[in-house]
Amino acid sequence: MYSPSLEFLKSPIENVVNLLGGVPQDHEKALKHGFYNALAILLLMIALSAGWAVFIVLEPFFKPLLWALLCGSVLYPIKHSLATSMNSWLSSLPTNSTPLLLGIIIVPIQILDNTSERIGNVTLKYIKYIVGFVLCLCICHIMYQYTPHICICIIWKLGMIGSNAISWFMSLFDTYRILAIILGYIILLISFWTPDTAHYFTLAAVFLWMAISLFLASLASSFQVTIFFVLQCLFGCGFGYEVLLVYKKMSASNISRKIVQFQEESLLSEEKLKDVNEKNENEQGLDKENLSKPKDSENVEIRPKDLVSGAVGSINNPSEKEYSNIETISQKDVRKRLLPLDETASSSGIERSTPSFSETSFQKQMIAAALHKHKARIEVGSSNVNSNHRERPESTKYLYGLTWACVLLSMWTYFWLLHATYILLLIYIIKHTGQYFHIWQMIEEQIKKLWTVIHTWYSSRHEALFPVHITGFFKLATQMNGVMMEILKDSVNMACCTIVILGVICAIISTIVFLTVQVYSEGIHMLQVGSSILNSTYMRNTKLMDGWQSQLDSIVNDAYSYGRQGISSGVHHWLKDVDPEKASQLEEQVLQLWDRIYQAWMTSNNAAIGPKVTTSAIYASFDSLVEDVQKTPELLNMAGIMAFLQDNVGTLLTVFDSLWIILKGNITLFMDSFLAIIMIVFGSGTAVINFFLNLIVFFTALFYLLASSNEMYKPVDLITKYSPNSGKRFAVALEDAIASVFHASIKRAIIYGLWTWLIHNLFQVKLVYIPSVLAAMLGAIPVMPVYLPSAPAVLELYFQDCTFYAVLLSIIQVVSASTIDSTIYKEIKGGGHPYLTALSIAGGMFWLGPEGVIMGPLLLCALFVAVNMSTYILQDNESEQELQEQMKHLSELSRLTQLRKCVS
Structure with missing residues (x-):
């Protein structure tokens, strides 16, 4: 039968080795390792080169990316808590059968309710301090405002009498007398002190130290009474501290009594466990077959290795119980954990009897000591890395205290801010009063009954009230509500990131605007104060001759008088061809305008004492003058105006030349400033563009970092x-x-x-x-x-x-x-x-x-x-x-104990 070749499954390194040929068999493995190392180094160099290339590409944006990474670690807890709250809120809407639109509408009501609940709880928690503070303020206000003068005089006289009495007592206790009193008291204490008379000596010691304090206070010449009261305050603090120590001792004795009682109860329970163990041993001796086949639920054996791993895992996990409570493990569980898995012993039929109570207690103590030592090392190491998050830092207490102090000061300064808390406290009182008297429960039951009646009436008439298209619209709205809920649940993370970033931006902008307005107003005040200080300093330290201020006042008055005469003559010359009555009227209005301008200028820097000319009065005089000129066209005598201009053309040219020089200098200054601003903007345009570009990169990277962070x-x-x-x-x-x-x-x-x-x-x-x-x-x-x-x-x-x-x-x-x-x-x-x-x-x-x-x-x-x-x-x-070595030693000790019991 044909079998396919498997040469294509060989690695490329083996193919290279085969191509080289002639490589000894012993060197083939070393050659493969060399090829692998070279390939790893090559890949590492490629990765480093790629990383360096990426760094060069992203170098212009490295700083905003780094700051986004750092700021994201600070803003992530805020975003995570906000996302958790929004997810819980969205999850609660289907549970309460609340539509999304209705849930959004009632969010402000829920916020108001939660705010009133928190303020009410805080007020209820510190109600004693608040009531005491308010009563102290009221009493101090009443005493300050409504205490009769005679009572104050009486209190002052009583204080003077008490001061004189203390001074008289101080004069009685000089050095010789106080030494004699102390020596006599010591002699009496040595001669006549018995347990029956100890109470009298204790009372006498109080008067003795009172005399000593009077003597010590008399050594301060000018502050005798003050030093005496300070010493009495110190003695009172010592008395209070002694009472506190006695109270702590009494509390400790009660706790120790409870501990002894608990130990007695635990000893009784341990004796009962010992009896149960002896009974189990008797049963095991009667039925050995059951011992050879133990049930899984009773004889589960755990290796010491498992015990060590479990202990280490539980210690590393802060959410589990600590091993300091290992004394609470039951006797059966201790037996299961201490019995080793010995296959030889189980195959030979050696009995595994339960260890006695004393041995088990010793083993438990050894385990607890080992675990406690291991736990202490872990806690020391982890405390260097992560500190305890449950304990509030001291600076946070400072911050909270300062915030409350600033809030109270603001409420004291702007008392109307306190009215907002009245509404929230009223809501809290109404809510909890209704809960206490079950008013809301009664209202809820009545609403349910009414809803049942309405639903019964509606069920038979729903088609008459809501036709098919309205019913379909409601169903469609329900489907859309579910779809919107799913969309919102999927986009909660993005929405929270956007809210956090926009909130930070809005908070920064609002703070900058508010501080800018406040700093602007205080800057103007600072400039005014600085100018007044400089003026007063110059006036006090000037080197002008004596009487220069009166001469300056006379010069100003002469200028006013000569100006008034010049205006009168000029008006007469201008209106020589006009009706004398109208000319005198116009002259009177012009002179009135001149007088008001002079009075307003002279009283501008003085306090408002007597009548003062305002700017509105000057405008009114000028407007009335313009109206009279417009109503009387003959006042515009062009011949007189031309004659006036011809007579004063030299003066006008001189004035125009001076104005042109001033205007020319201002225009030059304005153009230079404008060109400088243009040069700065266009010359530093790249810096501005880079700033805005880095800002965009920063916020974009921050958004994606927060959006991609879940748990x-x-x-x-x-x-x-x-x-x-x-x-x-x-x-x-x-x-x-x-x-x-x-x-x-x-x-x-x-x-x-x-x-x-x-x-x-x-x-x-x-x-x-x-x-x-x-x-x-x-x-x-x-x-x-x-x-x-x-x-x-x-x-x-x-x-x-x-x-x-x-x-x-x-x-x-x-x-x-x-x-x-x-x-x-x-x-x-x-x-x-x-x-x-x-x-x-x-x-x-x-x-x-x-x-x-x-x-x-x-x-x-x-x-x-x-x-x-x-x-x-x-x-x-x-x-x-x-820990593993100690647990191994304990397992060997347990095995020897069991063998000893089996042999005996």
């Missing part, structure tokens, strides 16, 4: 897929490091911005938003100390003769900056010491500019993560080997 961030998923052993652990650690660096920068910016805004508002300075914006920018990009933006506020308080507040503001800013920096830098995962993190930020800025604020600590974190991961992997392998 895990896409880069983490890829690293996990191509390195299944430890790639996931490394990728997750690196992602946490990136997120922690971004969170640190964002937290610094937000915390410093809010803190500066809060402090400046509390000290009631004029400049608030400019220092806050600068502090936020310096928090994100620390090129300078963060407390420098508070310098204008310190100067403002100093110039207002508030030196104490100025010093206090500067101290608060410096101390808070050092505290917040150390706290935030400490929370960067894998960054090492906070000092190294700060140095990495500074070095990154020197290397890459503002981008180095992120890249510097990120590279440091990547280095630490790689080192910690390698150390952790080595420790993990060593601990697993040691």
